[in-house]
Ligand SMILES: Nc1ncnc2c1ncn2[C@@H]1O[C@H](COP(=O)(O)OP(=O)(O)OP(=O)(O)O)[C@@H](O)[C@H]1O
């Protein structure tokens with residue numbers, strides 16, 4: 001009593017009416033249902049000014065915040081002796097909900113039934129579909145039958161005009177399929193050539209929701225704050241919008257792939273190559289291959305050149321984390337002239353470009369904790385050849401509050417473009433020599449597999465591009481600011497429960 005409980009209209013999922021009071025009753029469809037009474041006390045008072053009434057319960061479903069950024073849908077029952085007054089409230093709430101134009105009404109859903117622990121279909125059917133139905137969202141669901149099914153459907157067939165958004169049920173690999181389909185389609189429809197690295201790409205208008213059902217799910221974790229299907233479904237229903245950068249990756253002016261999370265050469269490339277052979281292990285394959293590649297301790301030589309970002313977007317060492325929809329005021333590569341480029345040659349254990357924090361349950365603060373999702377930059381992290389002990393210190397710091405960049409062999413640059421050239425790729429004659437050298441080394445490394453201390457190292461690693469292996473090692477990467485939008489709002493600071501305004505609402 002005397003407690004004031006308020007719910008923002010933007011966080012109401014729906015209101016429903018029951019025609020009779022708290023007892024078993026017959027519904028129009030002939031079935032029987034017991035009305036549950038829950039938590040209605042405070043709000044019942046707000047509606048009636050009286051303590052108890054017994055007529056015409058109205059149920060309101062709304063978002064309640066739990067721990068660790070999790071959201072739940074909870075129900076409140078209102079009772080009111082005055083039917084007209086009650087009706088007035090219900091239709092008032094419904095009108096206000098209908099006026100929120102950012103809420104999706106029709107969604108195109110792709111489910112990868114083989115991602116993560118192969119639970120995608122069950123997760124969607126049991127946890128997500130009932131919420132969408134309750135919120136009055138209609139869906140067209142496609143369960144994929146093969147890899148790239150979703151990408152190809154989006155590229156050519158999907159009737160995108162019918163929908164307000166696309167939902168991806170799966171992991172980072174499935175999300176990657178969705179963005180490849182959507183970005184490609186958007187460029188084709190707008191007459192832009194996605195093969196040219198110099199083209200300014202057209203932003204995609206449809207928002208994407210991620211229902212996590214993969215192995216790492218780092219894009220969901222880093223944009224919502226948790227890997228929880230119900231939380232993601234609620235962010236979709238309330239119509240959140242979070243813009244996000246996308247990197248295009250080219251090789252010799254030919255398009256290879258897009259990346260939104262990690263582009264990693266060396267350690268993360270090798271972990272991925274090794275773990276792909278162990279898909280049968282499920283998510284544990286990354287731990288196994290991670291340990292193996294840590295022990296293997298390969299380093300790679302090459303040249304990294306980059307265009308530093310300029311503007312007011314801070315540095316990777318700021319120690320700030322992304323908070324709710326704080327969009328950058330300005331970003332950017334002020335000039336793209338050649339003399340702005342910087343070049344670093346060396347021997348690297350890892351070259352990582354993190355366009356967002358890459359936070360995931362393995363590393364709750366991520367590869368680059370202050371990386372912004374939507375500032376048009378990526379954080380280029382160079383880990384030079386060092387001892388196993390030092391590399392372990394660097395890795396362990398991803399799991400604690402310690403700064404993983406505060407080590408002599410690690411450097412980090414906020415950039416909007418970069419290129420990588422493996423050392424042995426620099427000219428055709430070099431390449432021939434190196435191919436010979438590489439095959440010799442590979443024979444050696446075969447022989448020396450059990451003796452990692454002897455230092456045999458293959459010449460090339462591979463690029464891990466959001467969990468997919470790239471076919472080329474020499475790449476040209478460019479960040480496209482806010483090319484896509486998610487049904488998310490970044491990670492909320494726990495104190496910010498009241499009205500949240502989006503300074504760059506779209
Ligand atoms: N029906 C399907 N059959 C086989 N592969 C599929 C199918 N649908 C999608 N895929 C592919 O499965 C791969 C893995 O999917 P997903 O990303 O959902 O799970 P994951 O790899 O376990 O998780 P994460 O990417 O988070 O590590 C993706 O590259 C996707 O292209």
Ligand SMILES: CCCCCCCCCCCCC/C=C/[C@@H](O)[C@H](CO)NC(=O)CCCCC
Pocket residue numbers: 171172173215216217218261262268271272286287290358360362363366367395396398399464465466467468
């Ligand atoms: C001794 C303890 C050391 C612990 C060190 C933990 C450091 C973890 C950093 C995690 C970074 C994840 C980056 C995410 C990349 C995704 O785009 C990609 C696709 O899902 N996942 C992987 O490549 C899977 C990558 C898996 C890496 C292990």
Ligand SMILES: [Ca+2]
Pocket residue numbers: 245354355356371372373374375376377378
């Ligand atoms: Ca970024």
